[in-house]
Amino acid sequence: MKISLVKTTSPKEKPDQNKLGFGRFFTDHMFIMDYSEDKGWHDARIVPYGPLEMDPATAVLHYGQAVFEGMKAYRSPEGKVLLFRPEQNMARLNRSNARMSIPQFDEEFALSAIKKLVTVDQDWIPSAPGTALYLRPFVIGCDNVLGVRASSTYKFMVILSPVGSYYKEGLNPVNIWVEPHYVRAVRGGTGYAKAAGNYAGSLLAQKQAQAKGYSQVLWLDGLERKYVEEVGAMNVFFNIDGELITPDLGDSVLPGITRDSVLKLLDSWSIPTTERKLSVEEIFAAQEEGRLIEAFGCGTAAVISPIGKLGWGDKAIQIGGGKIGEISQRLYDTITGIQNGRLEDPFGWIVEVES
Numbered sequence: 001m002k003i004s005l006v007k008t009t010s011p012k013e014k015p016d017q018n019k020l021g022f023g024r025f026f027t028d029h030m031f032i033m034d035y036s037e038d039k040g041w042h043d044a045r046i047v048p049y050g051p052l053e054m055d056p057a058t059a060v061l062h063y064g065q066a067v068f069e070g071m072k073a074y075r076s077p078e079g080k081v082l083l084f085r086p087e088q089n090m091a092r093l094n095r096s097n098a099r100m101s102i103p104q105f106d107e108e109f110a111l112s113a114i115k116k117l118v119t120v121d122q123d124w125i126p127s128a129p130g131t132a133l134y135l136r137p138f139v140i141g142c143d144n145v146l147g148v149r150a151s152s153t154y155k156f157m158v159i160l161s162p163v164g165s166y167y168k169e170g171l172n173p174v175n176i177w178v179e180p181h182y183v184r185a186v187r188g189g190t191g192y193a194k195a196a197g198n199y200a201g202s203l204l205a206q207k208q209a210q211a212k213g214y215s216q217v218l219w220l221d222g223l224e225r226k227y228v229e230e231v232g233a234m235n236v237f238f239n240i241d242g243e244l245i246t247p248d249l250g251d252s253v254l255p256g257i258t259r260d261s262v263l264k265l266l267d268s269w270s271i272p273t274t275e276r277k278l279s280v281e282e283i284f285a286a287q288e289e290g291r292l293i294e295a296f297g298c299g300t301a302a303v304i305s306p307i308g309k310l311g312w313g314d315k316a317i318q319i320g321g322g323k324i325g326e327i328s329q330r331l332y333d334t335i336t337g338i339q340n341g342r343l344e345d346p347f348g349w350i351v352e353v354e355s
C-alpha cells in the first residue's frame, strides 16, 4: 500500500525543550488509514495535524472500542533517528485489537508508516536530556450506529508529541497509593490489552489517591485484592534482599516492553529476577525487616521511576530512604543510553529510521 503525503502549509512553532511536560504539544503531521469490510485497511496518508470530523453516533464515543500504543523516537548524538523495539509495540497493538474485536493490520506496513511520519516531522524530536518524541498509534471503531456490536469501519492513526518526563518528579521517587477497593482488571477481562477503557476506569482511584498526596495508584489483583499487579502507566519491580521481583503476567497485567527489557538487562548483569505473585503484605514485612532495598516502576512514558512513599490503608513506608536506588539508577542510565544511541545495543533493540 502506498502512503500519500500532504504537507502542512503552516508549520507550528516548536515548544521550549525544557518545558515540554508530557503529551501537551503535537507535531505538524499525523498518519491515518481507514478500514472497511470490503476494502480492508486502505487510503494510508500523512496529512497536516488537525481535528477529526465525527458523527455524534460514532461507535468509539459510546462503547469505547479503542486501543492504543506508546513508543518513542530518539535523536542520537550523530543525528540519527532511533526507535526502541518498535516491532513489539506493533505486535501488542494487534493483540489489543484481537481482544477488542478490531481487525488485525499488517505490522510491517504500520511500522513503515510510523517511520515515514517520524521522518516528515523529525525536526520535532527534542534533544535535551530526558526528552524524546512520543509516538501514539491508536485505533478507533467508526460505525455510526448505536447497536452494541463491533464496528465494521475503523481508523488507525498515529500522532506525535515531543515530551519530557511523565511525572513532574522526573527521576525523583514518586509516591504511590495501594488501592484497596477499586480494581483495574480481572481474569478474563481486558487488562493485558492497551484498551482505552482500562484507563477511563482507573481515573477515579487515581483522583482519590492524588487528593491524599500520592501521584499514582498501585493496583491489586481483582480477586483477592492481595497481590500487586501494576501502576497506572507502569509495571513494577521490588528489590527484596537483592532479588528483583515483578508480578507475573496473567491476563490482567499489561506486558510492558520496558518490563521485558529490564528483565533481560538484569539477567545480563547476573542479578537474580523472579516473576511471581507478590503480596502487599510481603512488601511491608520486607520493609519492616530491613530487606526491601528499592522499588521502581517502568514504562515507555515513565522510563524508570523510583517509588518513594508507598501508602496502604493507615500504613505508609518510605522505600530506599526517599532516594533513587542503585539498580534503578543503573537501569535508567543503561536503558536511556541504549535508546538515545549513547550506549552500545547488545540486544539488537534499536531500529534506525532511515531518512
Ligand code: PLP
Residues within 6 Å of the ligand: 070, 230, 231, 232, 233, 234, 235, 254, 255, 256, 257, 258, 259, 298, 299, 300, 301
Ligand atoms: N502498564 C500500563 C497500564 C501501561 O499503560 C504501560 C505503558 O505503556 C505499561 C505498563 C508499560 O508498558 P511499556 O513498557 O510497554 O510502555
Ligand code: COI
Residues within 6 Å of the ligand: 069, 070, 071, 233, 299, 300, 301, 302
Ligand atoms: C506509555 O508508557 O507509553 C503509556 O502509554 C502510558 C500512559 C501515558 C498511558
